[in-house]
Structures are given as C-alpha cells and as structure tokens.
Amino acid sequence: MSKIPVLEIFGPTVQGEGMAIGQKTMFIRTAGCDYSCSWCDSSFTWDGSEKENINWMTAEDVWNRLVELGGDTFSHITISGGNPALLPSLGPIVDFLKDKQMTLALETQGSKWQTWLPLIDEVTLSPKPPSSGMNTDFDVLTNIIQQLEHHPKTCLKVVIFDEKDLAFAETVHQKFPQIPFFLQVGNSWLNADDGSLLQHMLNRYEWLIDETMKSKVFKNVKVLPQLHAFVWGNKRGV
Amino acid sequence: MSKIPVLEIFGPTVQGEGMAIGQKTMFIRTAGCDYSCSWCDSSFTWDGSEKENINWMTAEDVWNRLVELGGDTFSHITISGGNPALLPSLGPIVDFLKDKQMTLALETQGSKWQTWLPLIDEVTLSPKPPSSGMNTDFDVLTNIIQQLEHHPKTCLKVVIFDEKDLAFAETVHQKFPQIPFFLQVGNSWLNADDGSLLQHMLNRYEWLIDETMKSKVFKNVKVLPQLHAFVWGNKRGV
Ligand code: SF4
Ligand code: SF4
Numbered sequence: 001m002s003k004i005p006v007l008e009i010f011g012p013t014v015q016g017e018g019m020a021i022g023q024k025t026m027f028i029r030t031a032g033c034d035y036s037c038s039w040c041d042s043s044f045t046w047d048g049s050e051k052e053n054i055n056w057m058t059a060e061d062v063w064n065r066l067v068e069l070g071g072d073t074f075s076h077i078t079i080s081g082g083n084p085a086l087l088p089s090l091g092p093i094v095d096f097l098k099d100k101q102m103t104l105a106l107e108t109q110g111s112k113w114q115t116w117l118p119l120i121d122e123v124t125l126s127p128k129p130p131s132s133g134m135n136t137d138f139d140v141l142t143n144i145i146q147q148l149e150h151h152p153k154t155c156l157k158v159v160i161f162d163e164k165d166l167a168f169a170e171t172v173h174q175k176f177p178q179i180p181f182f183l184q185v186g187n188s189w190l191n192a193d194d195g196s197l198l199q200h201m202l203n204r205y206e207w208l209i210d211e212t213m214k215s216k217v218f219k220n221v222k223v224l225p226q227l228h229a230f231v232w233g234n235k236r237g238v
Numbered sequence: 239m240s241k242i243p244v245l246e247i248f249g250p251t252v253q254g255e256g257m258a259i260g261q262k263t264m265f266i267r268t269a270g271c272d273y274s275c276s277w278c279d280s281s282f283t284w285d286g287s288e289k290e291n292i293n294w295m296t297a298e299d300v301w302n303r304l305v306e307l308g309g310d311t312f313s314h315i316t317i318s319g320g321n322p323a324l325l326p327s328l329g330p331i332v333d334f335l336k337d338k339q340m341t342l343a344l345e346t347q348g349s350k351w352q353t354w355l356p357l358i359d360e361v362t363l364s365p366k367p368p369s370s371g372m373n374t375d376f377d378v379l380t381n382i383i384q385q386l387e388h389h390p391k392t393c394l395k396v397v398i399f400d401e402k403d404l405a406f407a408e409t410v411h412q413k414f415p416q417i418p419f420f421l422q423v424g425n426s427w428l429n430a431d432d433g434s435l436l437q438h439m440l441n442r443y444e445w446l447i448d449e450t451m452k453s454k455v456f457k458n459v460k461v462l463p464q465l466h467a468f469v470w471g472n473k474r475g476v
Contacts, residue, residue, distance in 0.1 A: 013451065014450075024451065024457065073457065216309075216311050218262060219262065222262070223252055227462075231443060
C-alpha cells in the first residue's frame with residue numbers, strides 16, 4: 001500500500017494566499033523538501049526538527065483523518081509541503097481523493113515533475129526568488145509548464161522580499177506570459193508579535209502594490225498578501 | 239456617439255475584493271443605480287449628492303482618460319457603479335475596450351440584462367442580502383445566469399452582515415451550485431478611523447470564516463474581506 005509522509009492535516013480553514021485565496025479547504029502538509037530557502041516558513045517539514053512527528057499514511061488513513069476533522073463540511077483539499085512533488089507515492093492518494101469528488105490544489109516550487117500532477121485541479125508553481133538563496137532550474141520549470149499546457153488552472157506565484165526578487169519575478173512572467181501570475185508579499189517577521197506583524201505586512205503590501213503599479217511588465221497580474229497572517233499571525237494549524 | 243455617465247476613473251490600483259482580488263486594474267465607476275442599499279458604500283453614484291460631477295463620456299473619452307492615468311502599465315479594466323448594467327449605451331464602450339485587447343471585469347447586482355454582458359471577461363453577480371433592505375428578483379437573476387451559462391468567468395458574491403444574510407447566501411448558493419461562490423465581509427463602519435476599522439474588519443472576517451467552516455452548504459466556496467479597506471481604510475479613488 002502506497003504511503004506518504006505527513007506532518008500536518010488540519011482544517012477546514014481558509015486558504016490565505018495565491019490563486020485560491022479565501023477558499024474553504026482542508027490542508028495536508030507533507031514532509032520533505034529539495035530546497036532550503038533562507039526564509040522558509042515551514043522549515044520544520046525538512047530540517048529534521050519534527051522528524052519524530054512524521055506520519056506515514058495511506059490514502060485511507062489520510063481520508064479518515066480529513067473526515068474526522070471536517071465531517072461533511074468540505075470538498076476542497078490543499079496539498080502543501082515541503083515539496084509534495086517529491087513524492088511519486090502521492091499518485092494513489094490523489095486518485096483516491098478524486099474518486100471522493102474532491103477538488104485538489106497543490107503548491108510546489110516546480111523543481112520536479114510527477115505524472116499525477118495533471119490530476120491536480122489547481123497547480124501553483126512558485127519558483128523561488130534570489131532572496132531565498134535558491135536557484136531555479138528553468139529547464140525543469142519550462143518542461144513542467146509545457147506538460148501542464150492544457151491544464152485549466154495552473155498559475156505562477158513569486159514571493160517578493162526586495163527589488164532583486166521583483167526583477168526575478170519580471171523574468172519569470174516574461175518567460176511564461178500566458179500563465180496567470182501572482183506576486184506575493186514575503187513574510188520575514190516570523191517572530192514578531194501579531195500587532196507589529198500586521199502593520200509590517202500592510203506596509204510591505206503597499207510597497208509591493210506601488211512597485212507593481214509602476215511596472216510595464218506586470219500588466220495583467222495579481223498582487224496579494226498572506227491573508228492568514230493578517231488574521232492569525234504566524235500561528236500554525238489554522 | 240454613445241455616451242455613458244461616469245463618476246470616477248482611477249488607477250492603476252488593486253482590486254480589493256471578489257474573484258479578481260489582488261488584480262492590477264483600472265476602475266471606471268458609472269453613475270446610477272436601481273437599488274438603494276442601506277449600507278451602500280458608493281451611494282454618491284445614485285443619491286444625487288454628486289450629480290454635478292457626472293461626466294458624459296464617449297468610448298474615446300474614457301480611453302483617453304485611462305491612458306492619461308495609466309500610460310502603458312495596464313491591460314485590465316473594472317467597470318463598477320452604481321449598477322453599470324443599467325446602461326445599454328455601455329455596449330459600444332465595451333466593444334472599444336475589447337478592441338484595445340483589454341480584459342474587462344464588471345460587477346452588478348443582477349437586476350438587469352444587457353446584450354453586451356457576455357463580452358465582459360469576468361462578471362460578478364452580487365445579489366443583495368436582507369440587511370440591504372432590497373429584494374432580489376430571482377426570475378431576472380436566474381435568466382441572467384442562464385444566458386451566461388457558457389461564460390467562463392461568472393461568479394456570485396454575497397456581502398454578509400449578519401445571520402439572516404448568511405441564510406440568504408445559502409439559498410443563493412443552493413439555487414446556483416455550479417457558479418463559483420464568494421462570501422464577503424460587510425463593511426459597515428464607514429466613518430470609523432482606519433485603526434479601529436482594521437480591527438473591526440478582522441473580527442468580522444474571523445466571524446464569517448467560523449460560520450462558513452461549520453456549514454455543510456458552503457463546501458467549495460471562498461470567503462474574503464475587502465482587502466483595499468485593510469490597506470487604505472475607506473479612502474476613495476485608490
Ligand atoms: S521550497 Fe518551500 S518548503 Fe521548500 S524550503 Fe523553500 S519555502 Fe520551504
Ligand atoms: S446595488 Fe450596489 S451601488 Fe446600488 S445601492 Fe446597492 S450597494 Fe449601492
């Protein structure tokens with residue numbers, strides 16, 4: 001029986017960012033990442049600090065836990081990480097959840113292809129900008145985007161901390177102009193208290209809006225903050 | 239030459255709500271409404287208070303003003319009101335803007351049909367809940383939704399102030415389960431200062447999230463605040 005390493009299952013809650021912002025959804029967070037972004041807000045999925053909390057779960061285990069938490073109140077599930085696209089074994093679980101008529105969303109940095117990716121209803125590809133310290137392999141990303149060409153809901157999302165990140169985002173948008181494009185405010189104040197975090201996030205959002213409004217490259221794009229950080233600060237599992 | 243009554247043209251800015259939340263866009267606000275919602279946040283479009291500011295503009299007037307403000311930085315335009323669907327004369331202007339390769343979004347309460355509606359790329363139908371004091375004519379709304387059946391981006395949005403509004407929203411969602419559905423936090427503190435408005439909005443958003451999470455009717459829906467009120471309070475023209 002195919003199993004995946006799960007670190008958290010929670011919900012129903014609201015997706016706070018990207019193409020499905022505001023969406024009522026359940027979250028499945030898988031363990032493991034091939035990146036180590038400097039500002040990763042879920043480094044516990046890959047830095048070993050929560051190794052002992054990893055649960056190896058079958059499709060049925062996952063489904064039972066979802067129903068235990070969400071009862072009969074949900075039909076949308078978000079698979080997040082870490083990088084869930086590291087897991088070939090996610091395929092049977094995706095099949096299982098589609099059989100249950102669920103709408104599935106997934107986020108990955110776009111560093112690995114999996115044959116089950118086209119079965120995901122909403123695919124967010126989020127290549128990491130220079131401030132992360134990571135390098136994007138554009139051959140792999142291009143190949144993924146080509147394979148998802150006729151997929152109705154694929155989008156690109158780039159998190160922005162500074163001007164260099166903005167320049168990177170322009171490059172990505174120009175390479176793939178046909179893919180809906182999201183700019184997202186970086187959340188670097190992981191240890192701030194909620195009040196100052198909120199004000200900081202609003203200031204950074206206003207800065208990102210101003211930059212985007214001036215740009216001739218970013219015409220038909222969306223600029224968003226992390227809405228969940230407004231509501232819940234940096235709390236986990238909400 | 240066909241003209242429309244315009245009260246404001248501004249942008250580029252960010253759409254703060256609904257299906258295009260975060261979208262970089264230009265705004266055209268038309269004058270006139272067939273409703274008079276108790277909590278209308280743009281009553282100046284229909285209560286006579288800004289009658290002398292109404293500008294009757296041709297398509298070319300509108301386009302020139304857009305370019306004057308936005309230069310070469312935009313390709314998305316939002317037509318808002320009042321109720322822009324009151325205006326048969328909007329048709330030639332829609333044609334003109336589509337010829338310019340613009341993506342068009344429009345919001346209406348869904349009380350009037352216009353033959354140009356299918357030419358709008360993103361149509362938001364926002365029937366008004368009981369707290370507005372208005373009554374929805376469901377025959378008209380149903381007819382509009384049927385005519386837009388094969389339109390790729392039609393959505394329903396209901397603003398929520400209280401439990402009765404929530405019950406109304408459930409009814410609407412159940413009548414049209416196939417149409418993407420948005421619940422939006424009502425903004426009733428028009429005269430609050432920005433700090434208390436923000437805290438109030440966050441509290442109301444959290445309340446609406448809680449109610450939606452419990453619901454078995456609202457499964458695959460989105461719950462959103464008015465993001466622009468977070469950033470700019472109740473300022474106009476941003
Ligand atoms: S790709 Fe995502 S999960 Fe992996 S290190 Fe970067 S931010 Fe963290
Ligand atoms: S339909 Fe919209 S513009 Fe008209 S009165 Fe109601 S809120 Fe105001």
